[in-house]
Amino acid sequence: MNDDSPMSVYAAIQSRRDVRSEFDGTVIDDEVLQRILDAAHRAPSVGNTQPWDFVIVRSPKTLADFDAHVAEKRAAFAESLPADRRTTFDPIRIEGIETSRTGVVVTYDPSRGGRHILGRATVDDTGIFSAVLAIENLWLAAISEGIGVGWVSFYQEDYLTELLEIPAPVRPIAWLCVGPVTEFQQVPDLERFGWRERRPLSAALHYEKFGGTS
Numbered sequence: 415m416n417d418d419s420p421m422s423v424y425a426a427i428q429s430r431r432d433v434r435s436e437f438d439g440t441v442i443d444d445e446v447l448q449r450i451l452d453a454a455h456r457a458p459s460v461g462n463t464q465p466w467d468f469v470i471v472r473s474p475k476t477l478a479d480f481d482a483h484v485a486e487k488r489a490a491f492a493e494s495l496p497a498d499r500r501t502t503f504d505p506i507r508i509e510g511i512e513t514s515r516t517g518v519v520v521t522y523d524p525s526r527g528g529r530h531i532l533g534r535a536t537v538d539d540t541g542i543f544s545a546v547l548a549i550e551n552l553w554l555a556a557i558s559e560g561i562g563v564g565w566v567s568f569y570q571e572d573y574l575t576e577l578l579e580i581p582a583p584v585r586p587i588a589w590l591c592v593g594p595v596t597e598f599q600q601v602p603d604l605e606r607f608g609w610r611e612r613r614p615l616s617a618a619l620h621y622e623k624f625g626g627t628s
Contacts, residue, residue: 421558429598430553433562434506436595437513441472446559447516447592453555454520459544460534463527466545469578469586471517480569480577480589481511487568510564514593519574520549523584542587549588562595 421429451468459465471477495503511517522545527534534540549565556563566589574586621628 423554426554426557430557431562431598433514433564433591433595433598434510436597436599437510437515437562437564437591437593438596439513439515440594441515442561442593446561450552450555450559450561450592451518454548454552457544457548457551459547460540461527461532463531463534463541463544465523465526465541466548467521467523467584469517469519469521469580471519471578472515474512476577477512477515477517480517480574481509483570483573483577484511484566484568487570491568510591511566511589514562514564514591516592518552518590518592519578519586520545520552520588520590521580521584522587525583545587549590552590556592557598560594562591562593562598564591565589566591 447470454466454468455464457466471480492500492503522542524538524541531541553563569589571586574580574589578586580586619628620626
């Protein structure tokens with residue numbers, strides 16, 4: 415396979431990383447961003463409700479305000495850790511909000527599709543699962559374009575809702591830092607810094623019943 419060959423879905427999955435410190439400080443090209451968002455928008459959704467929206471954030475002030483909020487919440491989490499876990503956590507960076515220069519906030523609208531949603535009648539969470547599938551599509555499309563994505567989760571939902579003037583009942587479910595990178599780490603940060611190792615597939619497999627062996 416030459417360098418111009420498209421990346422296989424398996425290669426994209428294996429290469430996917432939660433990017434923090436590797437953004438190179440340039441803004442993602444609008445045409446590339448549109449392709450990535452188009453891939454996200456093609457995700458499957460319960461009852462074809464497509465309950466997601468994408469808020470593109472590039473205002474330096476908004477990025478700085480959100481970054482300060484996230485830093486405060488990260489510090490509070492660090493303070494809550496026992497000493498040994500704090501030592502492990504300290505080198506794990508969550509920066510990227512400002513250096514990526516583009517935030518994509520994915521929202522979920524539980525009212526989209528009306529009262530009678532095919533497939534959501536007995537499992538309401540299938541709605542939010544659909545929005546998460548859009549995030550995964552976005553992430554895999556980004557890695558195939560050589561674009562980094564970092565999912566920020568150290569924030570209060572009501573703060574982000576107010577910051578972006580998101581109307582009820584819509585919820586923000588992810589702030590994604592999106593931008594060109596200098597490199598992709600070979601080993602995910604949480605494994606690289608010793609926070610937690612990946613379980614082998616064999617440990618996640620059950621047969622017929624939970625806990626059942628082959």
